[in-house]
Amino acid sequence: MKAEIIAVGTELLLGQIVNTNAQYLSRELAGMGIDVYYQTVVGDNLGRLKEALRLSSQRADIVILSGGLGPTQDDLTKDAVAEYIGTELHYDRMAMDKLERFFQDRGTPMTENNKRQALAIGGGTPLSNETGLAVGNAVSHEGTHFILLPGPPKELKPMFENEAKPWLLQHVLTDEVPIYSKMLKFAGIGESALDDRLSDLITAQIDPTIALYAKDGEVTVRISTKASSETKAMEKLDQLQAVIQSMVPEHMYADRDVPIEQVIVDMMADRSWTVSAAESCTGGLVMETLTSIPGSASMLLGGVVCYTNEIKQKLVHVPNSLLEGSEAPGAVSAEVAQVLCEQIRMVADSDFGLSVTGVAGPGYAERKPVGLVYVGIAERGKSTEVHELNIKGNRETIRIRATKALLYRLWRRLSDAESD
Amino acid sequence: MKAEIIAVGTELLLGQIVNTNAQYLSRELAGMGIDVYYQTVVGDNLGRLKEALRLSSQRADIVILSGGLGPTQDDLTKDAVAEYIGTELHYDRMAMDKLERFFQDRGTPMTENNKRQALAIGGGTPLSNETGLAVGNAVSHEGTHFILLPGPPKELKPMFENEAKPWLLQHVLTDEVPIYSKMLKFAGIGESALDDRLSDLITAQIDPTIALYAKDGEVTVRISTKASSETKAMEKLDQLQAVIQSMVPEHMYADRDVPIEQVIVDMMADRSWTVSAAESCTGGLVMETLTSIPGSASMLLGGVVCYTNEIKQKLVHVPNSLLEGSEAPGAVSAEVAQVLCEQIRMVADSDFGLSVTGVAGPGYAERKPVGLVYVGIAERGKSTEVHELNIKGNRETIRIRATKALLYRLWRRLSDAESD
Structure with a gap:
């Protein structure tokens, strides 16, 4: 299964912000066993956005878009996808209710452009936004599955985790052998020192696989395996975790992704x-x-x-x-x-x-x-x-x-x- | 003048690192008055890399590549560009001298693969690497100018600033009027409220242009203008700054990009x-x-x-x-x-x-x-x-x-x- 990530936003092309969403999504997709072959950034321009959709749907089974779901005329992602696949946009009732409640609570009238945040793609599945107002979408067209997520990372992450990922597992990855992962967290040791301590394991790795990442004085070790059931996967992962823990007993502080x-x-x-x-x-x-x-x-x-x-x-x-x-x-x-x-x-x-x-x-x-x-x-x-x-x-x-x-x-x- | 940025590296597609080079290069190019329409990330794969070169050279005048200049067989950027434009690679004498000195100083023999870092593209200009060993390249082909930079930010930034930028100014941007910018910083006011207060200016903007972006409770207003000299540009920018300051006197805390x-x-x-x-x-x-x-x-x-x-x-x-x-x-x-x-x-x-x-x-x-x-x-x-x-x-x-x-x-x- 191949995927591409398209980030939409002129602010990215101007270098005003870093595309951390691409990293997050790439890592999540890798964890699901999905290969990412391209990441693209395109501006808030309908023509170029549709061209990016055309290219990516030739190359990938899954296209994940981030950004461009907001209220302004610059936010064009839903328009571009609807035009590209030849469908209409309509207002999602739940998202509209949420918008109305939001402005009621604040005691300010909702301006017309805010309604754009509740637009959903015809024939698609709305993805609800826990931490914001713009509704996401998942829609399939001629063998390509498009997932539309909001740009702000604090909205994108929960929507991917709680809405898009389950949708992909249920609708797209049905025949795939699922991949299961565990995150082991280490402190008080650097990435290269940990790599050294685990080098025999890392060299010999076939299944489960082992990947290290370092950030801000903490190292994360992700161990992953494909298995027909979660029970079988966890058995293999727990075994490897025990081996790792015995090799570096004094540094592993958690077996989930927490600081x-x-x-x-x-x-x-x-x-x-x-x-x-x-x-x-x-x-x-x-x-x-x-x-x-x-x-x-x-x-x-x-x-x-x-x-x-x-x-x-x-x-x-x-x-x-x-x-x-x-x-x-x-x-x-x-x-x-x-x-x-x-x-x-x-x-x-x-x-x-x-x-x-x-x-x-x-x-x-x-x-x-x-x-x-x-x-x-x-x-x-x-x-x-x-x-x-x-x-x-x-x-x-x-x-x-x-x-x-x-x-x-x-x-x-x-x-x-x-x-x- | 249109540019594209292609970052090369499977580690980006796996989400192991964030593509901060794209932000840096985009901001620098915007500052030079060059429009970036696409950023792309592609893995260490010759076929897909050449396909990315084909696409970008159809769409852009300048293509900046980052990454893939290192010593391993995975580092394919120079091979891909040489094959794409139909030229040969040769060893750059200065880069090779530097490599030899480096290994001599360390007292270790240079392995064969390290020589790859000194490869230069036939017909192009080698760009020297102040802070690393891999030589960069600048080469023009059928109206598209390719700039090859190393992946590590601490090598890419000085090479762009001291080698690539002068090369672009001398060989590509000869007829362009340079662009000058100022960053005005605001606090105690939200992006939309500031947008409101400045809306007459923003609507009427032609020259200088005005762009707003917000982050962590601060708003940045970038004002930019093209001019034949810095003095003329600063005159226009200072005038606009004074107008903006008079419209929002109590919120502008700096006219440079500082918190x-x-x-x-x-x-x-x-x-x-x-x-x-x-x-x-x-x-x-x-x-x-x-x-x-x-x-x-x-x-x-x-x-x-x-x-x-x-x-x-x-x-x-x-x-x-x-x-x-x-x-x-x-x-x-x-x-x-x-x-x-x-x-x-x-x-x-x-x-x-x-x-x-x-x-x-x-x-x-x-x-x-x-x-x-x-x-x-x-x-x-x-x-x-x-x-x-x-x-x-x-x-x-x-x-x-x-x-x-x-x-x-x-x-x-x-x-x-x-x-x-």
């Missing part, structure tokens, strides 16, 4: 554990990362961003003798990392206390090199741990890696505490 | 102003956003993330009478926003104090609706301002919008203070 902060928030919520943090060079990124997870409010009590020595002393009670003077270890030191996490834990009266202090650059601080970072974890009634990091990269990389390294250490600490 | 936090850090550094923050629902995002700017360490003294009422009382001295009891306004209130920013300013002894308190969801808090947020700004010796926001969207949107709204208010406050 490590999600696993931490879940673990802490289960045990009603609480946490606080004192951050210097990360400037709030550790707390901000935990806060991004819904439900974190009950476990993250709060904390302090303490750039200056004055704030470190005033709010986290770091003794001046550690910070200033020729004999003092200075703000960027294991000693200060230890005091910061212990003190913030006491101030907040939380079960765990976290700290980060380091040099994010540009420029040295305290004659210490850029990338030198200390992270600390204090625990009620237990000993404190402090780790020294030496991170290569620019300011942004250093701040992200330091945050992820601390979260990785916290995850390990929580795992140990859970097994106590 | 508002950059402008804030610059303004504060100029005046040696300092700031601190007390954040509830944003969980550190305000401080984290400011921290992302190099040089912010000298103005952001620090602050507090205060999710719980205990932390609000303990670290920021919010009176319990405001937080708890049937008569209390509660943590999410204008009163608490005011106390938070005034107290954190005093605790940190900074010139400005910021606060955010609100309901980011999911789920109501204090019987207050999701999206209700209060932001406050205190200033040494001046009155405090508090703004109520009602933000639609999910947890992430609410946190980002609240942060950007507070930064917008801070920018206005600093602008007023500067003119004092």
Whole structure:
């Protein structure tokens, strides 16, 4: 089964945005065992859009379009597909109801052009939009299956996952042996180091297949297999997962596609554990990362961003003798990392206390090199741990890696505490 | 002049990487006044690559290819272009010298396949690679100009800027009038509202042209014009900028492509102003956003993330009478926003104090609706301002919008203070 992806939008051709949808869709289709031979980007132009449809339907069984479903006259994807396959557009009642409710709730009248978002292609299946107003569509014509998705990634992803994928499985991939995948997530180890550790497995892979991807200090390993039933597939995948886990026992934090902060928030919520943090060079990124997870409010009590020595002393009670003077270890030191996490834990009266202090650059601080970072974890009634990091990269990389390294250490600490 | 971009690489079709090269090249070409009508991604397959060349040369004057210049048998771009235009490949002497030096320096023998990186297209111009080993190429055939660039962005960007762009200006764009642009940045106003305010200008636009795009609570307006010299262009662009600024005086924070936090850090550094923050629902995002700017360490003294009422009382001295009891306004209130920013300013002894308190969801808090947020700004010796926001969207949107709204208010406050 061959597929093509067509992203529609002049903003892509002007380089105003990156086509992350093509990556997401390509990865999802690969996971379903569908080969993608071409990705195309075309502007908001009816003629060129229809030409792209003509070409892609000669080359592919499945054509996935993203973008151009919005309310303005520039949004032409539905018009182009309807014209290309020779059918009419009509208003989808459910999408129209949703639009009307939306404008009623806001107390503003709906302008005429907004109705375009409820247009559906004759003979097709509307795909509902959980997180937006523009309805999607799935329609088959002369052996080619067209899927129309909205452009904003936060609308496209749930629509693909919950509407388009089931439609493809039910209507198009009926004779295919389905492919099943599992995502294994790793932290505290780089992509090439993990590749090294798993190299025997990766070289020998036939079934299941193994693919690695890295992003923002986390590595994802996707293992996939074709099987006649989910039970059979999961048996093979679970076996391989167990082998992988035994080869890299201390780094695999999840067997689903979640960030490590999600696993931490879940673990802490289960045990009603609480946490606080004192951050210097990360400037709030550790707390901000935990806060991004819904439900974190009950476990993250709060904390302090303490750039200056004055704030470190005033709010986290770091003794001046550690910070200033020729004999003092200075703000960027294991000693200060230890005091910061212990003190913030006491101030907040939380079960765990976290700290980060380091040099994010540009420029040295305290004659210490850029990338030198200390992270600390204090625990009620237990000993404190402090780790020294030496991170290569620019300011942004250093701040992200330091945050992820601390979260990785916290995850390990929580795992140990859970097994106590 | 019409151009197309062809990215070559199976890793793109598998969704393993995002095609950021297409964005970079599209933006650069737009800046040179060249229209991009299509972007295509094709795998490491000779037949499909030649088919993509055939299609693009029918449609475009300039075809820019990225990727497939490396040493392996999968790297086929040069082979495909040479076959398509009917010429031979030969080794470029300079590229070969560089390769030999590289392997000599490392003390390892050069394997045969590495020589492929020095291959050049007969009749074309080799483009040297400052940051890598694979030589690029520029070659014209039957009115179409092909530019071959390496895939890694850190090699592609300098080669485009220093080799391909001059080649295009000298050989292809000789008769074109160059295009000049300016980016105007707006905050505190949505894309559609700004579009409304500028609608007369946008409708009447001929020269300069006006384009709007929005991202993360900021709107960018790009104004562009063709002119025989930069001086003439800037005269026209500055005039239009002044008109736009007079139409929306309170929202334009920069006439270059920078985020508002950059402008804030610059303004504060100029005046040696300092700031601190007390954040509830944003969980550190305000401080984290400011921290992302190099040089912010000298103005952001620090602050507090205060999710719980205990932390609000303990670290920021919010009176319990405001937080708890049937008569209390509660943590999410204008009163608490005011106390938070005034107290954190005093605790940190900074010139400005910021606060955010609100309901980011999911789920109501204090019987207050999701999206209700209060932001406050205190200033040494001046009155405090508090703004109520009602933000639609999910947890992430609410946190980002609240942060950007507070930064917008801070920018206005600093602008007023500067003119004092």
